[in-house]
Amino acid sequence: MTFAALLATVTIVFPPEGAKLPAINRSYVMGAAEDGESSLVVSSLTSRVSSPAFVSRTGAWATVVDVKPGTNVVEIGGVRRSFTVAPIAPANPIARAEPKKTYTKLPYAADQAKPHPKGKKPEEITVVLDAGHGGHDGGALSPHGLPEKDANLRLAKAVRAELVKRGYKVIMTREDDTFVALYDRPKAAHRANADLFVSIHHNAPGYATNPLAVRSQSVYAWNPLGERLAKAINVRMAAADPSLPNEGVLHANFAVTRNPEIPSCLIEADYITHPDGEAATWDAVRRPSIAAAIADGIADWVAGK
Ligand SMILES: [Zn+2]
Known part of the structure; x- marks a missing residue:
């Protein structure tokens, strides 16, 4: 055979x-x-x-x-x-060097920062929510094979429901399982003249880390504008689930965080690659509480906290 x-x-x-x-x-x-x-x-x-x-x-x-x-x-x-x-996970998985990444400046990005929307009512504020990946780009995979793109969309929709309930205008970069090109995501925020942009992802470890050894939440930002938004969201998320290790606000030069004038951040809600992170992501009872925490963080940022 x-x-x-x-x-x-x-x-x-x-x-x-x-x-x-x-x-x-x-x-x-x-x-x-x-x-x-x-x-x-x-x-x-x-x-x-x-x-x-x-x-x-x-x-x-x-x-x-x-x-x-x-x-x-x-x-x-x-x-x-x-x-x-073996009965226990191996101690020495094969490690590889991280690939080199290159970055380009967004051609349509202006250099002027948008004024902070403090004092504005939710009805006057436009939030662009970006569910990471989609279509043929599945993102990371959970141990049972749940693609990250689905987990991102579920959480993004829950966040939208929370924000709409509070009166905010919300635009999604995708509402179903379709592929959206990376640079079309921040472009959607520029086109809408949005007040803020939040990308939602679930994490996976790098080449040298055993996925069974890492689980946490974090929010990425590129500049001080995005950092303040990221901090407000991260504080609320950490409070919503204190059992999940919190890496806090991290710096990242991602296409979706690199927006000079629109406050932007990228949430890594959990590690979908860890069995417990996968279970948390799949938990339909827990999800609205995480979505509410993200909406609370956005409200705190709008209030200038
Ligand atoms: Zn992702």
């Missing part, structure tokens, strides 16, 4: 929203997958094809869920790798 004949893809069917996700009995993180590898195929040699493990690519990592003890083989982007499942 050829190796290809042993391969089988596994699809995880998600339960209704709010229901408990299937338990992960055994989770194993294997080395980094090359960037751009998206289709993961897995086969367990121990169990042949009868009970293949599920592999999800979490940004740079492949997480294997519910594999059989013993020797397993996975194929990632055509490269065959074998691994042995």
Whole structure:
């Protein structure tokens, strides 16, 4: 039998929203997958094809869920790798250097900062909410295979509901599972002459970090304008879930935070790559409380707090 004949893809069917996700009995993180590898195929040699493990690519990592003890083989982007499942996650996952990133200035960005909307009523304030990723760009993957794009959209819609309830005008960069080009996202805020721009994401670790070892929330900003907004949101989010480690406000030169005149920030609500972060993201009871905290933070910033 050829190796290809042993391969089988596994699809995880998600339960209704709010229901408990299937338990992960055994989770194993294997080395980094090359960037751009998206289709993961897995086969367990121990169990042949009868009970293949599920592999999800979490940004740079492949997480294997519910594999059989013993020797397993996975194929990632055509490269065959074998691994042995131990009761505990391996201490030395393969680390890779972070790829170099390049940045360009937004051509349509003005250099003048918008005046702070202090004193304005919510009805006079336009918020642009950006649910990260979408369409063929799924973002990170949870251990059970929930794409980050879905988690981002769910949270963004919950934030919109909170803001609309309070009277704010809200524009979404996407309202469904469609692809929006990176630079079209801040452009939407410029086109709407928005007062603020908030991008919503869920985090995944870099190449050198085991995804089972990291879970936190953080808000990224590029300049002091965005930083004040990020701080107001972060304080409220941290108070809404004190059990989730808080990295606070971090600096990032992202296309969606690099807006000289519109206060902009990017929320990493949790690590979707951690089983507990995945469960928190999927929790339909918890989500509105996080959305309310983000709306509270926006209100604090508008009030000049
Ligand atoms: Zn993301």
